Amino acid sequence: MSASMKEAHADDESKKALSYSRFYAGKVGVAPKVPVRSLQDFGIWYTPGVAAVSEAIAADPELSFELTGRWNSIAIITDGSRVLGLGKIGPEGALPVMEGKALIYKYLGGVDAFPLPVRAPDEEQMISLVKALEPSFGGINLEDIESPKCFEILDRLRKELKIPVWHDDQQGTAGVSIAGLFNALELTGRKLRGSRIVLFGSGAANLATARLLIEAGADPKDLIMLDSKGILHPERDDIDQLMVKNRWKYELAIKTNGDRVKGGLKEALKGADALIAAAGVGPDLIKKSEIAVMNKRAIAFLLANPVPEMMPQDALKAGAEIVATGRSDFPNQVNNSLLFPAIFRGALDVRARTITDTMVIAAARELARHAKDRGLSKTHILPTMVEWKVYPEVAATVGSQAVKEGHARKRASRNDLLKSATDMIKHSRMTMNALRKSGVILDPPE
Amino acid sequence: MTHQSKSKTNPHGLTPVGTPGIRKAARADSNDIVELIVRLKKLNNEFDPLFGVVPDAKERAKKYVSASFGKGRTLLMVATAGKKVIGVARAEIEERLFYRPSREGHITEMYILPEYRRMQLGEELLQRVTKELRKMGAEIIVADLPVRNEIGVSFYTKRGFRRLTEAFAQMTQ
Numbered sequence: 001m002s003a004s005m006k007e008a009h010a011d012d013e014s015k016k017a018l019s020y021s022r023f024y025a026g027k028v029g030v031a032p033k034v035p036v037r038s039l040q041d042f043g044i045w046y047t048p049g050v051a052a053v054s055e056a057i058a059a060d061p062e063l064s065f066e067l068t069g070r071w072n073s074i075a076i077i078t079d080g081s082r083v084l085g086l087g088k089i090g091p092e093g094a095l096p097v098m099e100g101k102a103l104i105y106k107y108l109g110g111v112d113a114f115p116l117p118v119r120a121p122d123e124e125q126m127i128s129l130v131k132a133l134e135p136s137f138g139g140i141n142l143e144d145i146e147s148p149k150c151f152e153i154l155d156r157l158r159k160e161l162k163i164p165v166w167h168d169d170q171q172g173t174a175g176v177s178i179a180g181l182f183n184a185l186e187l188t189g190r191k192l193r194g195s196r197i198v199l200f201g202s203g204a205a206n207l208a209t210a211r212l213l214i215e216a217g218a219d220p221k222d223l224i225m226l227d228s229k230g231i232l233h234p235e236r237d238d239i240d241q242l243m244v245k246n247r248w249k250y251e252l253a254i255k256t257n258g259d260r261v262k263g264g265l266k267e268a269l270k271g272a273d274a275l276i277a278a279a280g281v282g283p284d285l286i287k288k289s290e291i292a293v294m295n296k297r298a299i300a301f302l303l304a305n306p307v308p309e310m311m312p313q314d315a316l317k318a319g320a321e322i323v324a325t326g327r328s329d330f331p332n333q334v335n336n337s338l339l340f341p342a343i344f345r346g347a348l349d350v351r352a353r354t355i356t357d358t359m360v361i362a363a364a365r366e367l368a369r370h371a372k373d374r375g376l377s378k379t380h381i382l383p384t385m386v387e388w389k390v391y392p393e394v395a396a397t398v399g400s401q402a403v404k405e406g407h408a409r410k411r412a413s414r415n416d417l418l419k420s421a422t423d424m425i426k427h428s429r430m431t432m433n434a435l436r437k438s439g440v441i442l443d444p445p446e
Numbered sequence: 447m448t449h450q451s452k453s454k455t456n457p458h459g460l461t462p463v464g465t466p467g468i469r470k471a472a473r474a475d476s477n478d479i480v481e482l483i484v485r486l487k488k489l490n491n492e493f494d495p496l497f498g499v500v501p502d503a504k505e506r507a508k509k510y511v512s513a514s515f516g517k518g519r520t521l522l523m524v525a526t527a528g529k530k531v532i533g534v535a536r537a538e539i540e541e542r543l544f545y546r547p548s549r550e551g552h553i554t555e556m557y558i559l560p561e562y563r564r565m566q567l568g569e570e571l572l573q574r575v576t577k578e579l580r581k582m583g584a585e586i587i588v589a590d591l592p593v594r595n596e597i598g599v600s601f602y603t604k605r606g607f608r609r610l611t612e613a614f615a616q617m618t619q
Contacts, residue, residue, distance in 0.1 A: 234561035237485065241492035243560065244596045254561045 010306070017096075020444050027099040028106065028115070031431075033069070065138065065351050065409060072348055072424075073112045074139040076101050077130060079120045082146040082169075085281060085305060091117030094144060101143065101168075107432065108391055109341025110424035111348065113141065123152050127160075134161050138348050141340065142167040147204045148246040164347045164355040167204070171360050172336040174208035175343070176382070177276055177301060178216060179364035180334050183371055183381040184322045188297040190273055192218050196295070198272045200265060200286070201279030202227035205303065207248050209276055210256065212364075215357045221258025224268045225249075226279075231268050233257050266290045274299035277309040285309040291318035301325075303334055322378050331379035338367060338383060342391040345421050346398025351409035359401045366397040388429075392421035464528020466567055468574045471522040471534070473515055478531035479524065480507045486557040493594040496615055521551075521578050525558060525567050533558035533567055535575045539582050551579030553589040556598075568601060 034045060043049050057063045065071045080094035098115030105113035116133075120126040130140055130153075140163065142154060150167055157165040166172070185195055197218065199206040202225050214220050225232045232239075232253040242250040261267055265286065269275060270293045279285055282302070286309045291300060300320040302308035305327065312323040312330050324332035343363055347355050370383045370390045383390045396418035402408040412420070435441040471479060484507050490497040500506065514520045514536060525533030535556040542548050553575065558568050576587055588610060591598040 234559065237488050238492060239560045240485070240489040240597065243563070250560070 028102045071138045073137050074141055075114050075116045075137050076141045076143055078117045078143040080117050083144045091119055104337055105341050106428055109345040110428035111344050123149055126153050127156050130157055139163050139344055140165045150204050151248045162353050164352050166355055168336055168340050169204045170208035172340045173205040174212045175339045175360045175364045176334050177209050178212050179367035180324050180382045182368040183376055184299040187376050195273040196222045197274045198268045199225045200277040202249050205278040210252050216361045220255040223256040225252055225256055230264045233260050269294050271295050276301045278303045279309055280304055282307045282309040283311045288318035291315050291320050297321045332381050337385055342394035343398055345395035349417055349420050350399040350402050352402040353407045359398050362401040363394050363398050366394045392418055395421035467526045468570050471524045475524050475531050476511050479511050479534050482534045482557050483507045490592045490595055494592050497592055525571050532562045535571050547585035549583045549585050551584030551587045
């Protein structure tokens, strides 16, 4: 597609989104799972019969995972403080996005996800709100919350809740990024340990990516992180206050950059093997001359949406060998949707209490393996969303990793998990197709 | 006299940074001390705009540090890692005119470089400073720092210090 065609296409999508939203008035709804053969059945589904189920759960709250839909339900929670590229648009403004996410969860993962933007002006309110919701859900997906607020909220909730809490802008983006990076490194004959990796941008995504890379075996000294003020190093003047204001960034500022490289992007990229940019909307944030100083066979991930930090063709011209972006119209899309439906499918199937970093890394390796099975190339380092069989496989990996790590309420073999995840996802797609065929879900008006 | 503590594990997982130690400052440390003091002042500024750092802070710090040597009432100590100076503390003995305890050891500056924190170096430095100030007759130790410097406030609070005086500020029009 040419640039003008792309623009026209985006414009068309915006128009359709508005008119379809008016037509459907909501993308997801609550649908029954049980038959109502006659009104008599309400005596079973509701009072008086239901009291027996309530008593059983009251005696053992863990039974709520067996006798209700809790096990397959997650809440998508946001305060609307950093929505897409739109910024602070508030909880109501975030609702269409969360609905869209819920639709993806259902379609690709068979997960019942409830869009729940909330009015929570500060971290404490957000934390207590989510804690209050815990009894109804098998998991929590935090979304579009500004940094560094999102770190504190995620850390606290991961500690204090007994269901998995996931912040897609951190773990989701980071998980898919490292999956792509694993393959890009392999393709260019590198190992993670010993590769020099530059992380441009120190927001939610890249701080999580750095953490996962270190957990996966990267040497922190070989990572260089940059924020809007340049390269992070322990002697930078503003590092002291980060200790209080953003301790996640502070930790990495101290741990990374073993050579104490100072300066900006060009200094950081000198001799670097890979660049992961999650820094902000391009296309002029990175110059060709900066990519040009990288090592031979350089890897460049340019993840800003809708416009990457630099256009992929420019990165290639400047000498990068493998380029990935966040966009579907370029090769190698680093797309969160490859991971989050499968992560929760797997976590929910074993009634996991948490999603650890090692579970995310296992999922990333599985994702990478799928692309590898189909043959790695410069333009194929990640699977795409149409390869739907990836989802149950990643889900089963996440589930078995949870069992292995002792975070699962329910034990199951990988084979059983693969079967149940496949069934759940198939069922979800079948339901949607059946509803559409029968005219319950209408096609959009022309 | 050089105090050498046992080898520390760096909590950030880095290779050992050299044996840490605490000692009285020598004139040869002046340049390092100046850097650390300017960093401390800038840190205060990060927390509170009413502590805007003057452009010639470094020049002033040089004089300030130079004047701190060889005075019986001023104490200047450094924390080191190997040969590198990575922290500083400066204190003065003051008489409290109307109050008891009367002789005060007044800590005017104390700073440890970020990457050497959480290794108990600050703790050791404070202990050594307290010990020296006691030898100089101090009955009470008072640390002076901007209330918005959360790092400092948390450091002293954790070690049993409490707020003593408050200074209220307001800009003139």
